[in-house]
Amino acid sequence: MTRFERVLLFRTFLLGIVLTIVVIVLDRVDAFRSLERWTYDTRAKHFQYFTPKPTDRILHVDIDDSTLQSVGAWPWSRTVIADMIDELHMAGAKVIAMDILFSEPKPTRLVREVNESVTEVDEDGEFAAAIRRAGCVLVPSKFNFAETAAKASAQEIAIAKALENDCEASIEQANAVLAKQGVKAADSDLFFDAREHALAVRVEKAMAGGQRSLYELREMILPHSTGSGALPRLLAREYQQYVAEQEAKRLTVPIRPGNIAPLGSGASVLTISKLAAAAQYTAFVDYLQEPDGVVRGVPLFIQHNGRLVPQMGLALACAQLDADLSRAVLARDQVTIPANGRLITIPVHTYQSEAYGDVTLYMDIPWFGTRDWKTMYDYPARRVIAQHLPAVEIWEISQRRAGVAKNNVAADQALQALLSTTDPDKLAEYQKHVPDLHDATVRQPIIDATLKDIVPFLEQYKSIKPDELTAEDRAFMSAADALDRVAVANRDLTSQINALRSSLHQHANGRAVLIGWTAAGAMDTVPTSIHAKCPGVVVHGVVFNAIVTGQMWQMGAWWTVALITGVIGLLTTGIVAWLSPWKALMCTAAVIGGYTLLNCFVRFDYGNSIVGLAAPLVASVAVWSALTLSRFITEITERARIKKRFQKYVDPKLVNHLLDNPHKSGMEGELREMTVIFTDLAGFTTISEKLQEAAVPLLNEYLSLMVPVINKREGFINRFMGDGILFFFGAPMDCPDHAVRAVATGLDMQIAMISFNKELVERGHQPLAVRVGVSTGMMIVGDAGGADFAEYTVLGDCVNLGARLESANKATGTKGLVSGRTEELAREHFLFRPIASLQVKGKTRGVMTFEPIAPIAEATDEQHRYVAMTKTAFDAFQNRAFAECIVALNELDAAFGDSKLSKTYRQMCEEYLVECPKDFDGQIVLSEK
Numbered sequence: 018m019t020r021f022e023r024v025l026l027f028r029t030f031l032l033g034i035v036l037t038i039v040v041i042v043l044d045r046v047d048a049f050r051s052l053e054r055w056t057y058d059t060r061a062k063h064f065q066y067f068t069p070k071p072t073d074r075i076l077h078v079d080i081d082d083s084t085l086q087s088v089g090a091w092p093w094s095r096t097v098i099a100d101m102i103d104e105l106h107m108a109g110a111k112v113i114a115m116d117i118l119f120s121e122p123k124p125t126r127l128v129r130e131v132n133e134s135v136t137e138v139d140e141d142g143e144f145a146a147a148i149r150r151a152g153c154v155l156v157p158s159k160f161n162f163a164e165t166a167a168k169a170s171a172q173e174i175a176i177a178k179a180l181e182n183d184c185e186a187s188i189e190q191a192n193a194v195l196a197k198q199g200v201k202a203a204d205s206d207l208f209f210d211a212r213e214h215a216l217a218v219r220v221e222k223a224m225a226g227g228q229r230s231l232y233e234l235r236e237m238i239l240p241h242s243t244g245s246g247a248l249p250r251l252l253a254r255e256y257q258q259y260v261a262e263q264e265a266k267r268l269t270v271p272i273r274p275g276n277i278a279p280l281g282s283g284a285s286v287l288t289i290s291k292l293a294a295a296a297q298y299t300a301f302v303d304y305l306q307e308p309d310g311v312v313r314g315v316p317l318f319i320q321h322n323g324r325l326v327p328q329m330g331l332a333l334a335c336a337q338l339d340a341d342l343s344r345a346v347l348a349r350d351q352v353t354i355p356a357n358g359r360l361i362t363i364p365v366h367t368y369q370s371e372a373y374g375d376v377t378l379y380m381d382i383p384w385f386g387t388r389d390w391k392t393m394y395d396y397p398a399r400r401v402i403a404q405h406l407p408a409v410e411i412w413e414i415s416q417r418r419a420g421v422a423k424n425n426v427a428a429d430q431a432l433q434a435l436l437s438t439t440d441p442d443k444l445a446e447y448q449k450h451v452p453d454l455h456d457a458t459v460r461q462p463i464i465d466a467t468l469k470d471i472v473p474f475l476e477q478y479k480s481i482k483p484d485e486l487t488a489e490d491r492a493f494m495s496a497a498d499a500l501d502r503v504a505v506a507n508r509d510l511t512s513q514i515n516a517l518r519s520s521l522h523q524h525a526n527g528r529a530v531l532i533g534w535t536a537a538g539a540m541d542t543v544p545t546s547i548h549a550k551c552p553g554v555v556v557h558g559v560v561f562n563a564i565v566t567g568q569m570w571q572m573g574a575w576w577t578v579a580l581i582t583g584v585i586g587l588l589t590t591g592i593v594a595w596l597s598p599w600k601a602l603m604c605t606a607a608v609i610g611g612y613t614l615l616n617c618f619v620r621f622d623y624g625n626s627i628v629g630l631a632a633p634l635v636a637s638v639a640v641w642s643a644l645t646l647s648r649f650i651t652e653i654t655e656r657a658r659i660k661k662r663f664q665k666y667v668d669p670k671l672v673n674h675l676l677d678n679p680h681k682s683g684m685e686g687e688l689r690e691m692t693v694i695f696t697d698l699a700g701f702t703t704i705s706e707k708l709q710e711a712a713v714p715l716l717n718e719y720l721s722l723m724v725p726v727i728n729k730r731e732g733f734i735n736r737f738m739g740d741g742i743l744f745f746f747g748a749p750m751d752c753p754d755h756a757v758r759a760v761a762t763g764l765d766m767q768i769a770m771i772s773f774n775k776e777l778v779e780r781g782h783q784p785l786a787v788r789v790g791v792s793t794g795m796m797i798v799g800d801a802g803g804a805d806f807a808e809y810t811v812l813g814d815c816v817n818l819g820a821r822l823e824s825a826n827k828a829t830g831t832k833g834l835v836s837g838r839t840e841e842l843a844r845e846h847f848l849f850r851p852i853a854s855l856q857v858k859g860k861t862r863g864v865m866t867f868e869p870i871a872p873i874a875e876a877t878d879e880q881h882r883y884v885a886m887t888k889t890a891f892d893a894f895q896n897r898a899f900a901e902c903i904v905a906l907n908e909l910d911a912a913f914g915d916s917k918l919s920k921t922y923r924q925m926c927e928e929y930l931v932e933c934p935k936d937f938d939g940q941i942v943l944s945e946k
Contacts, residue, residue: 080539100147113153119144316379317378363564418455585608609638693793700784735810766789792836825943846873
């Protein structure tokens with residue numbers, strides 16, 4: 018191999034590695050998201066060869082076109098739905114879920130019964146009674162997924178406060194108050210929004226002081242408004258929303274300590290309180306559509322008002338499996354729920370949403386079937402509709418029961434006419450205990466006995482000539498004929514009812530029933546990976562199927578895709594470097610095809626694992642294309658360059674040297690998880706002002722003391738920043754326990770300061786304190802700078818966080834703060850106490866922080882007690898138990914002395930006891946760096 022060939026080989030491999038790294042980085046920032054979505058949907062549609070049989074423990078009751086044609090246009094009377102609930106319960110349904118929102122109460126109405134009597138019907142009351150009788154009904158809720166809330170302007174705050182004090186104020190009166198405060202006048206949109214918010218706040222405050230009726234609230238909040246005005250109607254709506262919130266809260270579960278926080282929710286549309294009070298479960302029915310509009314996954318939980326609300330498919334599955342959602346363990350990569358002595362484990366991951374940020378507890382929906390969602394449960398043919406029942410088939414039962422009731426009215430009239438003639442005493446006894454009009458079984462023996470008893474009378478009438486029959490005789494015979502017809506009709510209707518109920522029992526017995534819209538014009542449809550238009554209720558069913566069968570998809574770790582991309586990129590590089598262009602093309606195509614088949618059939622279809630397909634394919638294509646082109650260009654350029662240099666330089670030794678050393682590269686930047694530490698010397702500014710230039714030797718003495726401490730744990734000192742030090746663990750050498758070493762170094766520095774401060778005091782100086790900020794996460798490490806000067810350093814958001822944590826010690830009164838990721842990696846080695854969820858300067862989201870106390874092996878009982886008491890106060894604050902938090906802080910200060918952290922929490926608790934923000938998230942916001 019000539020020197021030129023060695024140079025060309027080196028450059029080929031170098032470019033291939035660089036391109037592969039670029040593809041990996043681009044994949045990490047979702048540059049290939051559109052292509053990845055396409056490959057995702059393609060696998061979901063076409064690779065179901067190993068997909069197992071779906072569950073038979075679900076029944077979809079569809080409000081479809083045939084149902085609407087028979088029952089009528091929506092909305093229906095809620096008594097119709099109540100009848101359906103009753104029939105499903107009688108059919109043995111284990112749990113009934115309605116993917117239908119009943120967010121507005123129905124007024125009572127007058128109904129003319131089949132016996133011509135007029136009664137007042139409370140539709141919501143009858144519906145609630147049916148739900149209560151079933152005892153296993155799930156009612157839905159709808160939420161807006163929480164976006165980052167915009168900070169309210171001074172104008173918005175002022176108008177809201179003005180209207181809260183007087184909800185009946187007109188826009189002119191409110192603007193007059195604003196003018197006195199020097200605030201810009203509000204327009205009508207802002208005014209009406211603020212008034213609605215003010216009413217909601219007043220209702221919440223009033224109800225917090227004890228349960229009150231709507232009339233009492235109107236007297237308190239709107240004493241001068243008439244009952245038919247817009248304000249009372251708005252107040253009634255806010256009152257209904259508040260009551261519905263309280264009933265919905267009963268059906269949700271608290272967030273357990275240690276569980277990760279799910280996505281928050283904004284405005285809600287809830288089932289009315291009367292129905293929610295009768296229900297046993299609730300769930301949210303919202304979908305999180307990706308930017309292209311397709312639903313590929315769902316968050317399993319959201320949090321609303323500090324409590325967990327499950328996704329409908331999850332809630333329905335847990336009800337079917339007798340799983341206890343209140344004991345669910347929510348981790349970053351899986352959700353674990355106990356159920357009848359076993360654990361339901363659901364793989365989840367964090368989805369990066371462009372609209373909502375990090376969506377935790379996100380489950381990829383394991384689609385199955387064809388584009389026709391109606392046949393997806395017909396396994397394996399997927400040809401006929403299975404486990405879908407039109408709601409009209411249940412409605413038909415109630416229609417036949419109504420026919421029975423109508424017949425029974427005629428039967429009662431006939432019985433009265435006949436028995437009044439043949440047996441008045443029997444008639445009086447019957448009228449004392451008239452059976453329910455819908456009950457044919459009790460009436461039928463009475464009808465049969467009466468028909469038998471009147472046979473002699475009818476025989477007697479047969480012997481009389483028709484023209485000799487009296488009007489009473491004819492009426493008697495007509496009643497007898499009517500009663501006979503009713504007996505025949507009721508037997509036929511009863512037979513039909515029994516047949517329909519038997520069929521419904523076969524469909525619903527022991528199953529979870531999901532009622533929802535599937536009609537062609539329904540608004541609740543979404544595109545999915547395999548359907549262009551799919552009813553939302555079907556998506557809930559697919560989630561249910563995955564959890565019940567345990568056949569769930571698991572998202573592969575990002576580093577898996579990065580590793581595969583790296584391997585394929587290097588393999589393609591080797592192919593291009595060693596083979597001729599045509600052979601390289603064929604081998605590259607084989608690599609792409611082989612990995613595609615392996616990914617689709619083995620990893621995805623057989624292993625239920627979703628591993629990125631786009632990045633490896635892009636890496637292979639990009640590396641082959643770029644390297645093939647580069648080799649041609651390099652060969653031409655290199656020959657021209659050598660020729661040119663030979664013309665300029667005569668001595669061949671110099672040419673050989675240039676060919677052997679064409680360039681030298683520095684350490685390329687790479688992304689890896691590391692731990693960075695920032696330290697600062699508190700109190701040094703005061704000493705430096707006093708000592709002037711004499712402070713420099715003192716600073717050098719301090720740094721000379723700390724450098725060995727850092728080197729002891731093999732930390733890499735990046736730079737000295739005055740009296741501060743920046744160093745990190747995890748580069749340039751690999752260091753798996755970088756977080757443990759960082760925390761240990763921080764504690765060692767605090768110990769080293771003890772003897773150093775003794776010397777300072779002996780010299781007449783004030784003692785100093787080291788503040789330490791530790792942050793662990795993904796950082797870019799490598800050369801930074803230009804061609805003439807470069808520095809090996811770390812960059813990234815986690816690096817900035819370390820600096821902010823060092824500074825945050827001033828606000829919390831601590832000596833050292835570590836990020837949540839640091840504590841997670843080092844918790845088995847050190848005792849930490851929780852400090853706060855801090856929103857540091859430059860951040861929009863809070864970061865959980867901890868203070869390292871001591872190595873666990875060396876921690877004293879007193880230190881454990883200190884941590885436990887701090888955690889008690891912290892947990893109370895996070896759970897909005899502000900009064901309990903103050904008590905815990907008082908006990909903590911009494912045991913260990915006052916602290917700045919206690920003062921901060923106590924001050925916030927006292928403020929929140931007066932008025933707690935609606936969007937309270939337990940964070941402490943730091944306004945300074």
